[in-house]
Amino acid sequence: MKIAVCVKQVPDTWAEKRLRESDRRLDRESADGVLNELDEYAVEEALRLVEAHGGEVTIVSMGPERAAESVRKALSMGADAAIHVSDDGLAGSDALATSLVLARALDGRDFDVVIFGSESTDARMSVVPAMVAERLGWAMLTFAQKVDVDGTTVAIERAGDGETVSVRASMPVVLSVVEKINEPRYPSFKGIMAAKKKPVESLDIASLGLDAAAVGASGAWSEVADFAARPAKAAGTVVTDEGDGGAQVASYLVEQKLI
Amino acid sequence: MGEVLVLVEQAAGTVKKVTTELLTAAAAIGEPVAVWIGPGYTDQAGAVLGSYGAGTVVVADGPGVAEALVAPAAEALAALVAQRSPSAVLVASTADGKEAAGRLAVRTQSGIITDAVEIAADATCTQSVFGGSTVVHSRVTKGTPIITVRPNAVEAMATGGGLPARVDLDVSLSEAGRKATITGRAVAVAGGRPDLAEASIVVSGGRGVGGPEGFGVIEALADSLGAAVGASRAATDAGWYPHQYQVGQTGKTVSPQLYVAAGISGAIQHRAGMQTSKTIVAINKDAEAPIFELADYGVVGDLFSVVPQLTEEVNKRKG
Numbered sequence: 001m002k003i004a005v006c007v008k009q010v011p012d013t014w015a016e017k018r019l020r021e022s023d024r025r026l027d028r029e030s031a032d033g034v035l036n037e038l039d040e041y042a043v044e045e046a047l048r049l050v051e052a053h054g055g056e057v058t059i060v061s062m063g064p065e066r067a068a069e070s071v072r073k074a075l076s077m078g079a080d081a082a083i084h085v086s087d088d089g090l091a092g093s094d095a096l097a098t099s100l101v102l103a104r105a106l107d108g109r110d111f112d113v114v115i116f117g118s119e120s121t122d123a124r125m126s127v128v129p130a131m132v133a134e135r136l137g138w139a140m141l142t143f144a145q146k147v148d149v150d151g152t153t154v155a156i157e158r159a160g161d162g163e164t165v166s167v168r169a170s171m172p173v174v175l176s177v178v179e180k181i182n183e184p185r186y187p188s189f190k191g192i193m194a195a196k197k198k199p200v201e202s203l204d205i206a207s208l209g210l211d212a213a214a215v216g217a218s219g220a221w222s223e224v225a226d227f228a229a230r231p232a233k234a235a236g237t238v239v240t241d242e243g244d245g246g247a248q249v250a251s252y253l254v255e256q257k258l259i
Numbered sequence: 260m261g262e263v264l265v266l267v268e269q270a271a272g273t274v275k276k277v278t279t280e281l282l283t284a285a286a287a288i289g290e291p292v293a294v295w296i297g298p299g300y301t302d303q304a305g306a307v308l309g310s311y312g313a314g315t316v317v318v319a320d321g322p323g324v325a326e327a328l329v330a331p332a333a334e335a336l337a338a339l340v341a342q343r344s345p346s347a348v349l350v351a352s353t354a355d356g357k358e359a360a361g362r363l364a365v366r367t368q369s370g371i372i373t374d375a376v377e378i379a380a381d382a383t384c385t386q387s388v389f390g391g392s393t394v395v396h397s398r399v400t401k402g403t404p405i406i407t408v409r410p411n412a413v414e415a416m417a418t419g420g421g422l423p424a425r426v427d428l429d430v431s432l433s434e435a436g437r438k439a440t441i442t443g444r445a446v447a448v449a450g451g452r453p454d455l456a457e458a459s460i461v462v463s464g465g466r467g468v469g470g471p472e473g474f475g476v477i478e479a480l481a482d483s484l485g486a487a488v489g490a491s492r493a494a495t496d497a498g499w500y501p502h503q504y505q506v507g508q509t510g511k512t513v514s515p516q517l518y519v520a521a522g523i524s525g526a527i528q529h530r531a532g533m534q535t536s537k538t539i540v541a542i543n544k545d546a547e548a549p550i551f552e553l554a555d556y557g558v559v560g561d562l563f564s565v566v567p568q569l570t571e572e573v574n575k576r577k578g
Contacts (some may be wrong), residue, residue: 014504016526017394018393019395038509053570075326090305096371099365121508121509124373125357126361127358127373130359131362134333136360137435139438139439141439145503152427163445163447165441167441168439168442169439173439200562220367221399222401224397224400227394227396229392233374233553233555236554236557237550237555237557238554238558238559239558240559241561245565245569246508246565246567246568246570246571246572247509247559247569247572249542249558249572250569250572250573253540256538256555258485
């Protein structure tokens with residue numbers, strides 16, 4: 001089974017994020033770049049699937065040169081090879097352009113399964129997996145909390161709102177997985193050393209045969225008109241519990257007509 | 260004014276609250292047209308849609324629609340975008356909604372904006388990003404604006420409208436649309452509590468709860484308030500409470516009228532999921548906990564005495 005896992009480098013989950021005044025884009029320089037935490041679950045699930053059924057795992061990432069660190073991290077977890085799409089002309093790409101690049105990079109390589117995390121912790125749109133499936137014309141199984149493979153059939157349990165839905169499709173299939181699906185492994189020392197020797201294929205706009213005008217900031221189909229820091233909240237009331245803390249909260253909620 | 264398509268979310272034939280919010284948001288841009296996917300449309304459902312402003316309901320059904328996942332919604336909406344040239348398409352920021360929106364954007368060659376909390380008459384969207392620290396105005400510059408709207412962000416307003424005019428749309432699913440089939444559904448054990456994303460009150464517990472049994476007091480308060488239960492990542496990672504209840508950057512984003520954080524310090528990870536709540540109450544032993552910076556009302560104290568007392572007071576008031 002050939003599995004691709006699409007990953008993204010994002011600003012550290014625990015860092016404050018801000019937009020730049022100049023181009024109204026996320027300031028990626030001011031924070032450390034890390035492998036999107038939610039993508040680790042996708043890498044882990046891919047590794048578990050090949051451990052159980054055989055095959056190989058390829059990491060696919062679009063991002064600037066420094067995203068290579070995140071690609072290496074995914075390789076050090078145990079993936080076999082990687083494809084890194086990097087081009088200055090891709091900066092400012094929206095979800096549609098990103099999905100175009102990823103679909104082009106994935107197409108024609110005989111992948112059986114493509115796995116995504118449920119969202120990136122920076123843009124948090126959750127739409128790229130569906131867009132890639134649509135572009136490839138593949139089945140789409142999103143937000144999986146459990147994945148089973150039987151021959152060429154992939155069955156998932158999908159956490160919906162108030163219900164769990166079982167869904168099935170035949171390969172090739174695009175999956176996205178949620179964080180409850182597994183516990184991602186930490187890269188071992190051996191894994192980190194091995195990752196340095198694993199093949200990483202570099203691609204750019206030209207080698208993918210893409211129209212440069214269709215991607216990057218110029219190809220974006222939406223724009224940020226303006227932005228502002230959220231007005232600071234007026235300081236609230238803080239009391240120390242003297243034995244009637246619960247009653248005090250209740251009075252506050254009554255005052256606010258919340259109960 | 261053009262039409263605005265609203266993808267209806269429903270459970271067993273009952274229109275979900277988020278759909279009424281979407282209809283209200285749609286009315287600001289144009290004439291709301293509700294789009295019902297699959298079987299199960301009834302006059303009762305229509306009455307709800309009409310009373311929140313839908314003048315027309317398109318019932319899109321066809322062979323295989325009920326068994327297919329999300330793709331029918333994307334295909335029906337794409338057909339309607341071509342037929343009716345709407346000013347915008349609104350869907351809920353839910354798992355199904357986002358998948359449908361993503362597919363629809365590719366299919367109709369249109370820009371997409373996710374997690375809008377407000378939409379202006381010209382379809383400019385307000386988004387609250389980076390855990391609510393930044394307010395962004397954005398707009399779609401190509402195609403038909405596809406907008407996903409965050410549940411609980413827009414207040415649904417009844418218009419007193421009557422039953423909408425029904426238009427039927429035959430959906431003949433494409434080969435790609437039939438690829439993922441639903442083989443079963445199991446109702447999640449929610450213990451009768453409201454859905455976390457839609458709840459108007461959420462009570463969450465964190466590290467300070469101390470263990471799975473500690474969530475008993477959190478659940479008791481939630482039940483007295485008719486609230487959903489949430490948990491911080493520290494609590495779900497420790498296995499004290501199931502993952503699907505995690506509120507935060509790697510979990511659910513909630514925006515209820517009232518958010519009660521008990522034993523939660525308020526790391527960015529958590530704040531990202533609840534910062535836009537209308538009123539925030541925090542209970543924590545540590546007076547220095549960052550959650551108090553967000554709190555409208557905070558109590559420095561032991562949650563195991565404050566929370567049960569609050570529960571008792573709430574129950575007393577209910578008589």
